[in-house]
Amino acid sequence: MPEPKTSSYLDSLNDVQRQAVTTIDGPVLVVAGPGSGKTRVLTFRIAHIIEQGTAPWEILALTFTNKAAREMKGRIEEVVGKRASYIWAGTFHSLFARILRVEAQHIGYPSNFTIYDTDDTKSLLNSIIREFNLDPKVYGANAIKNRISSAKSSLITPKLYEKNEELLAQDKLANMPLVYKIYTAYVARCKKAGAMDFDDLLFRLFELMQNVPEVVQKYREKFKYVLVDEFQDTNTLQYAIIKKLVQYPDSPRNICVVGDDAQSIYAFRGATIQNILDFEQDFGQFGIQTFKLEQNYRSTENIVNTANAVISYNKRQIQKSIWSDKGVGDKIRVIKAVDDNEEGRRVADTILEQKNRYHLQNNDVAILYRTNSQSRIFEEYLRRFNIAYRVYGGQSFYQRKEVKDLIAYLRMVVNPNDEEAFRRSINHPKRGIGGTSVAKVTTLARQQNLTLFEALKHVDLPKRTRHAADGYIHVIEQAMAKADTANAYELADLIAKGSGLTDMLRNDKSIEGMGRLENHEALLDGIKSFVEDDTVIDTDTLPDKSLATYLQNIALLTDADESDSTNTDVVTLMSVHAAKGLEYKSIFVVGLEEKLFPSWMSMDSMEGLDEERRLFYVAITRAELYLTLSYANTRYRYGKMVMNEPSRFLAEVPADAVENTTGGGRRSNDFEFDKVARQREHRARVTGVTPNKRRGTARFAAPKVDPATFEPSPITEVETGRRVLHLKFGEGKVLHVDGGADNRIATIHFSDLPQPEKRIMLKFAKLQVLD
């Protein structure tokens, strides 16, 4: 007789995991280190809940990316079958947007509200700053966006902001005393435009639950089980909504959160480690059950021990022990490069070597960096070495200009009040409705309290401009008239042609123009496949192929959702932030230099450094078998050559876990603690004063040349035996010179380099002759 399904999935768990999976009633907390199976527990727990008779749509599972939710559903499907697709699983933002679509009218929003992305928000803020006649150099849109965002995350409305002495004082100090006015105008304008920004999706939902009891009641009854992955990164507002949903503190329902305080990496967005402690406290009175998972199933001992050692430098953490029985494994490799070019080349080289030696596929490998701009150099060498790769984040598809241009029109069709979409589309393609006309429209709109689209219909314009305006209005309204019956693709196709966008791109025969046309068509293809996709979303909403639903889906894609690289064999390049929760056989953590990782922005506070260290911890714990760390002595940043000291985190990697390479010029004890630096850091912890400059570990001495004072003069000749100073390689001695008059090449011995002899073309050389 075949084994019942139920036992087979429970058999693939260890004892504690199984308990966490089967304890489905009441509040449950799982705090455990990376790779210990937290996500696995959550997944099987949902399967178990369904097996025990709960309907899938009564389960709310909040994950870090939509992709993670899809993978989870896939796994659950193996146990419970197709029903799994009815689970409410996704990111906070996407699930809350779904609820808001249904309930928007309670808070004065249309159900077809637009979601403003970061660009829209900044563009709107800039128009408000201009309208208030404020100096955009003082009132930077970015800074204001961040202030508004953190106000919303702390439930501070414009009214409260205006009365909040502390915030007002901060704004004064930053020379921006009128932030509250901008905030007030911003909120009013978003509402008028029927638009919500990312923070609103949380803020408005909270507001809704606070003010409309029958709505909160409805969802309390609907969601019998609530589960949250990566709980350490939820912010106060998200936690507040969760509490409302589970009817805290009256009769808290079945809530299960899993997380790892040591992996909290979004403090800058308002997530705090405190969450986990709060949860334990808040639900303590309701018989919370806490499970600790200690076995790491992902990584070798070397990697686990390294991770443990690194994180031990952070003081504030929940004590956990974590071990692996996957064997000691390979040692950690460190690549020390002269410059970023060499770093790129050697990483690509090592990937080839690993692929051969360990029979790895491309998709077993990921390169992780601190900032997206670091990807370029690795892309270059991966291309040269013919290794297929994909970059997550950065300039993503939906952020490309031509893609946003078409989307702006589609947004107008769904919500003609959307002012940012209006601004983007009104004169693109160029139809002679320039800045002056738009200013007229804006003025009329403000005077008569109209939306821009309405104002365009009534504003007084010269005849030719009027004609163009009517053409624009016609394209939008023609599509609007069909919006109830036509699907997303039919409308997009109509708009692409009617607006003149397709023709404009077709007429551009330049290479870039062809690329733009390709993207434009790729977007249309994407919409077509959305329309043809026959998977069911949930029982509440029928398969919905409307333009509104399409736009909502793409508005909330996260970096990791976009490129679905699961079925293609590519090396993944992404930021450490985006790598959360993922695992790869081989991981490269690159750019391990002071001011880069840890980032210069976080180096002036202990909290900042601790967060960077947690980020490093997340990075190294993605590795299953092989971990490679790399850094460069010099690199170009913001157009300038800078010299870097090796990251302090390298010194925290235990020496015995590191490969002892020869020829690379380093020994395993290179990473021994720099005692002086460490003492300084210890002192800083005790005194609260952070050293703003830390000398690197002596053995990693970077070249001695300071680019700020280095003044190479072009030279055409140099004699054998001379001592010279090179910007990147430091001091050297000329061995001999050869080549024709125009192409003199010096062979120079640089004693600091692992391979000391370099051939240098004099006319391009960054050299100073010393004596």
Ligand SMILES: Nc1ncnc2c1ncn2[C@@H]1O[C@H](COP(=O)(O)OP(=O)(O)OP(=O)(O)O)[C@@H](O)[C@H]1O
């Ligand atoms: N009992 C087990 N038996 C076999 N494999 C397991 C077991 N538990 C977990 N794993 C595997 O170990 C790996 C790590 O698990 P998982 O991703 O759930 O860890 P996690 O705690 O969520 O990690 P992170 O903190 O990085 O998100 C996965 O490949 C998972 O399938």
Ligand SMILES: [Mg+2]
């Ligand atoms: Mg996980």
